[in-house]
Amino acid sequence: xETIKNLFNRFRHSGVLLLIGVFVIIYISFGFxxxxxxxxxxxxxxxxxxxxxxxxxxxxxxxKLREDYETANLxxxxxxxxxxxxxxxxxxxxxxxxxxxxxxxxxxxxxxxKTVTQKVGGSSYQALPFTNISVRGxxxxxxxxxxxxESGRTLKTLVVKKISISQITIEGEGEGETETETVATLxxxxxxx
Numbered sequence: 001x002e003t004i005k006n007l008f009n010r011f012r013h014s015g016v017l018l019l020i021g022v023f024v025i026i027y028i029s030f031g032f033x034x035x036x037x038x039x040x041x042x043x044x045x046x047x048x049x050x051x052x053x054x055x056x057x058x059x060x061x062x063x064k065l066r067e068d069y070e071t072a073n074l075x076x077x078x079x080x081x082x083x084x085x086x087x088x089x090x091x092x093x094x095x096x097x098x099x100x101x102x103x104x105x106x107x108x109x110x111x112x113x114k115t116v117t118q119k120v121g122g123s124s125y126q127a128l129p130f131t132n133i134s135v136r137g138x139x140x141x142x143x144x145x146x147x148x149x150e151s152g153r154t155l156k157t158l159v160v161k162k163i164s165i166s167q168i169t170i171e172g173e174g175e176g177e178t179e180t181e182t183v184a185t186l187x188x189x190x191x192x193x
Contacts (some may be wrong), residue, residue, distance in 0.1 A: 026040035075156040078126060081113040084155070088133070091154055095145035097137050105136040120191075127189040135184045136168075142182040155190060162187040 001048055079087075085108055092106045093097050099106045108130060114128040135145050142165070164185045169178050 032095075037177040039065070063111040072156075073193075075192070076155055076193040077189065078115070079128070081111070081128065084128065084130070084190055086153055088130075091148045092135065095137075095146055095148055097135055106130075107134045109133075113193075118189075125191045125193060127191050129189050131187045133186045133188065135186070136181055139182045142184050146184060146186070149186070149188065157193065160186060160188045161189055 010174065088108065089099050089106065097106050098104065109132050111129075111131070113128075115128050117124055118127045119125075128157075133143050137145075146160070146163065149158060152158065166183050168181050168183055170181055171177065171180055
């Protein structure tokens with residue numbers, strides 16, 4: 001028995017050191033896990049922030065969807081070529097394009113009031129094409145006109161198919177005076193049912 005006590009006394013100091021070493025290793029392991037959880041938590045917080053933006057916008061109710069559907073159907077009512085031209089002239093006038101003078105800076109070439117059937121998705125639509133619409137003015141006026149068409153504020157089913165923009169130099173009234181104007185040529189389609 002005394003031999004066991006001697007062995008135990010010898011290993012007591014080593015055992016205590018071994019036990020302290022095990023506790024230090026466990027403590028360091030928990031420290032690493034703690035720091036790794038902090039990184040994961042920051043990543044999760046960023047993901048929660050992204051999702052909260054999406055979730056904060058509620059889905060529209062049935063009544064709102066029905067109202068939007070009715071509005072969309074009303075915009076698909078066919079318009080005649082002359083009605084569309086009148087709307088386009090109003091948009092040009094609101095954009096600052098000179099449409100009233102003899103030197104009109106807005107023109108739509110004559111064409112028949114003829115629609116073309118086009119298949120979009122699973123439905124067929126009637127497209128009323130307008131080609132080579134010419135708009136001339138300073139850069140801001142021409143861009144305002146194009147922006148108004150593309151925004152769909154006035155004609156919701158209008159699609160701008162082609163835009164060509166260039167700068168031209170015009171001689172002024174005085175000697176050596178020149179002005180730069182922007183010219184845009186557009187092809188558009190107006191869709192209806």
